[in-house]
Each structure stands twice: as C-alpha cells, then as structure tokens.
Amino acid sequence: MPLPSLNDINPVAASLEASSIRAIANFGMTQEGVIPLWFGESDIVTPEFICQAAFDSLAAGQTRYTPNNGILALRQALSSYQTTLFNQSFDEDNIVVTVSGTNAVMLAAQTIISPTDKVVVITPAFPTLMAIPRLLGAQVIEFPLTQMQGRFELDLNGLFKILKGARALVINSPANPTGWVASFAQLCAIAEFSRQMGIWVISDEVYNRHVYQGQCAPSFAQIMNEDDRIIICNSFSKAWCMTGWRLGWLTLPKVLRPTITKLIEFNVSCAPAFVQAAGLAAITQGEVFLQQTLVRFRQSRTMVYDALNDVDGITLYDMPATFYAFIKVDGLADDSQAYILNMIRNEKVGVAPGEAFGEAGKGHLRICYGQNHQSLALALQRLRRYLSCYHN
Template structure:
C-alpha cells in the first residue's frame, strides 16, 4: 500500500474547504457552448492605453525588483487619486502597492491578527474574505444581511452588538455578491463605536467605482482620521478591467505602513514595475472608461431584472452596486447540484449561494459584466429553465 506524503498532515491548509465555484468551473471550463457567469470579472479585455503603458515599460527594460511598497510614481498617483475621490488629504506614506486585492487582504490580516483572535464579517460574502482570516488562525463571527423591500439591509445596532468581542471587523461595501452598499451615515456610526472600542476595521472597497447613482461609493476614509484603526483594500481589477494583472493597494495609518512593508517583503517582495506603470496610466486616463463601463453594467443589470422579475419563482433583489445579481430560485434545495444541472442542460455557469456562506438554499450569483449579446443569450436560457 502506497503511503501518501499528505497522510497524517495537519494544517489549516489541509483542513480548509475548497472553493465551490472553482470546483464547478474547473470541471466545466471546456464544455462546448458554455456561458460562464461564475467569476467576478468583465468579459472585455483591458483597455489598449493601459496595455500600451505596460508594453512600453517592458520595452524600456523595467523588469527588475522595485520598492516593496511600490514605485514612488504609483504610490503618489494613488494618493492623489484617493485625495480627490474622498476630499481627504491622503499622503503617499499611507499607500502600499500589492500584488492583487487578495494579497492586500492577506497582508492586512497578517498585520493585525494573532492566533485565536476574533474576526467579524457580514454574509453573504466573497469566500476569500472568510477563508483568509481562518487560514491565519482567527475565529470567525458572521452576521447575515436581511432582505427589506427587495433590497439588502443591515441593522447597524444589531451588528455592532454582535461584533462587541471582535478584535477585527471586515466589511465589504460595495458588496460581492449582493451589491449591498453602506451609506456615509451608517459608516459614521460604525466608526465612532469601533474607535471607542479600539476595534480594527478592514474595509474591502474594491467595487468603490462600480456604482450607478454616484461617482464613487461611500468610504470609511470619508469619516476617519489618518491614525484610526482602519485598513482599506483596493484593486485595479474591477474598475479598469485588469483582473489578470494582479495589482492592488492598501490605504493604511501612517504608523502601520512600515509593518506592511516588512511582511510584504516576506511574501511577494514587490509588484512588477510594468504592471505598476499600467496602473498609474489607468488611474490618470481611465475615468472615461469607468464611466462607460458603469453605464454598460447598469444596462446589463436592467436586462437581468427584466428577465427575472416577472418570474414568480425567482426572487431578485436589486443590486445597488457591483456587477452581480444574487437571486433565489424557489424550490431549489440543493444549490450545488442545481448549478451542475444548469451546466448540463442550458450550458450556463452560475456560482451557488453556499459558496458565499448563504444559509438559505436556492441562491445563486450571476456576474452580469458581460457584452449584451452574451448576457441576453444566457438570460434566455435561464428563463426557459426557471419557468
């Protein structure tokens, strides 16, 4: 009998549950005619002017290590961008460039967590937000959003009571998968209490520019002082269609920046310079692209609503932001099996609600950041199945 190297191995990585979405996607990516709507990315390529900046950087020989916190030109560009967005002076000394938003989350948690600390977060949630603190030895406290008048709702008072014993609270607003978004007044209340308690807040704001009724979503940066216990996560992936570039950043209290620099060296060393050149150009020249893509996403959101809302067995809360429909098909009791059935019968890939720690069966996430023809085709197939 062959002994496997993994036999008897005990580690958090071994014990971690795999990504349900990834399992479905890996098993079905080669299905002919499949329309994959399970991953959170636009199905349009990165704009040419961003790609050209990277190509020019590579041609110029910028293929060496860079500063751990990022090249000064990008840190300064991000600081100016954040200052203009939030009308708060944010210096480059508060910016750390990271290799993706996921890396930013890992660095944030590594910076503030010790073994056994309690981390509180909202659900439904992007599964990585739950897995990262668990892999670092934290105990997770979850609080589920409520539905009210066909919109996702947070009872702030109940949430604050539930997070009383948490060392760290993670909030994703705008939210993946629900499109839920906190308003400034709610952020002020939350931050006031956390400041009094000494609670650390990690705010995942990677969808801050994917909103439909304003230029940018409310941010905890709007209501905080530089040395508040706040770490804000951002990424180039969503707003500028740069998911494959793996580039993000942290906005930190100035006193925490050297700590992040230290642990970033031990993980990824630095982000590639050519990607940083592309990121700087994206910020400086990408506002028209963001505005146009948000108009496209709003049209796509409306297409989803027009398709699903008339169906009596589909509950489709209206997303305020991001580019997902998180909806429920009544009568479905095994969401993962039903997602496989959708792949086999109508060739559309959705992500099951269980992947986002949704307690109730029958929920699915659909990424509608698609070209109109592709999305209309997928919705037509799903409507026939759901009827």
C-alpha cells in the first residue's frame, strides 16, 4: 500500500500554517549566545511552594484519574478567587478545569462552533485563536484593532457591523501581542450585543492579572450571568509562571457543563492530580508572588520604552498590560522571517514575527520582555542597534 499523502488527510488540518514563531525559535536555539524574546513566557521559574504542592501530591500517590471537570477543591478555589476579584458570585459549577489555556479555547470552540459558521476574531491575535475555529471548519474573519496615536483602539461600531450573521466572537483582552485592553464599557456593549443578536463570545483572559493599573483588567466575569452566551478561557501559565504545567480553566454558564464534560472525556480525559494540586497552591497562596512579578515587569516595560521609543522608523505602542512590546518597523516585509533570522545571526537576539498574529500584525515585531533585567538590558542594546541599522 502506498504511503499516505496530503490528499489522504483532513484538508483543513493539512492547510494550517505552521507556527512562524516556533520556526524562529527553532533556529535561534541552534545559535550560541542568543537572547530569546520570541516565546510568550518569562524566565521566572515556577515558585517553590507551587512545586512543593505537586511533590506532596505525588508522594501521596495521587497519580490516578481525576474528575473530568477537575478536582472539587480546585474548582471551589477558582470560584472563590473570581468571586473576590470580580465582585460577582460564582460557584464550582461555573468552573471547569482544563489542560492548559489552549485546551480551554479548543473546548469552548468545540462546544459552540459548527462547520461553515462565521467566527470573528479581533486581531492581531495569538495564532491559536484563529487556527482553532478554522480547524473546526468555520469561516474566520479577522477584525483589526485601529492604530491611533501610538495605541490600539477597538472600533465597536465596525465590529458590530462585521458580526452580522456571525456565530461567535473571539476576543483576547488584555491582548497578545499588542497589550491592548478592552474597557469595561466596551465589554458591557459587547455583552449586550451578544444578548440581542444571540452571538457567542469566547473571551481569552489569560493575561487578566498582567496589568499595570488596578488589580485586574476589565473582565466579562464582572457582568456575565447564567443566561449569557459567554465563555471565559483562562490559564495558570502566565500569572503564576506555570507555562510547562499545562493547566487552565473555563468560566461558563452551568448549562454548558454536561457538554463540556463529554468533550473533556473525549479530548484529554482529565487534568493530572498533581498538576491540579500545584494549581490549588497557586490560586490560594500565589498573590504575593504574582505582585512581585508585576513589579519586575513594570521595570522591564520602562527599560523597553527607554531603549526603543526614540529609534527612527520605529513605532512603539502603548503598553498598558501583558509583558509584550509590539513595534511597527517602517519598510518591514510582510514576511519578516528573513529579517529576524538575520537579527539572530548578527546581533544574537530574537523576537516574534508580527505576521504570526494575523494580517493586522504584518510590518510589526513582538518583543517579550519577560527576561531578567541583566539579559533584557543586553537584548535591548542589541535590538536597538539592529533596528537602527535595518529598519528600512
């Protein structure tokens, strides 16, 4: 029998583009002395108290299957955390534990999206948010943020116009890669539009705590009720430096839980017990650690501004949230891979290509400033030199 070809597999899966961020990283990791600013993670390791909780769970023999929706203690802790943070009542039946934030988005999409559905994604956006509905056979429409006076803004009237006939809206706020944050008034308007038009909202709020004013970014959790078509996706990866642990959660109307439960069973079965034990420690004991990381990131943001704000041909946008700087580079090709590979070879620093985040990201670069200050200072010195010489 002949070997299978691309004609023998799911055409949607075959047509998905590989991650250009990963391609850059794969090359950069073969080069000695390169400072990596490409992935969306800091160099801060998971704190000891979280790791200890996982060790204790393993020592106690907690290596068997767990409930599909997550261990009750973790779901209760998450509901309590959100009730306090958002001043809105939740209980454990509004919470489903997932295997990463990415898995949360996939489960939300599988629950509400069917082939040929129209799905609108606010961009620039992390590639997963566009790839998942496409993989499910949906028609994905990118709706770009507007660039105004060094910041990103959302044109609500334009968004509501393009949402006509849509099944769902996918929104990420605070946003990767731009750092844009939707206002509370904008979220209220979107929620009301969803109610009137029967449109689902999948809200990726992984960076909700990575803001530099206030305790958290505005969230749909502050306004949603049991009748709303809103699903919030979240993760332990960013706030508690647990990217490799692969643990997340969904906040949703209780009516969705039976369907989500079945999807979890047929996707991943359940999240591991010892990883959930680590998550429980993070959510109940991790506030001091989280605030300490924000102090560091705030200083890192200032370092980025001081290093790049006055480079000719570069637009450095406002950075109200996340740990990313998104910069526009005059004359940068739509495909910036060659530009970045040359940066890695010549200056030993690497960033993420803007086009990885959709059409609206073309001509831009994303810088993750999660490195320690010593490494970041050197990386920014190299990046400034390269951008000054090769921006057009």
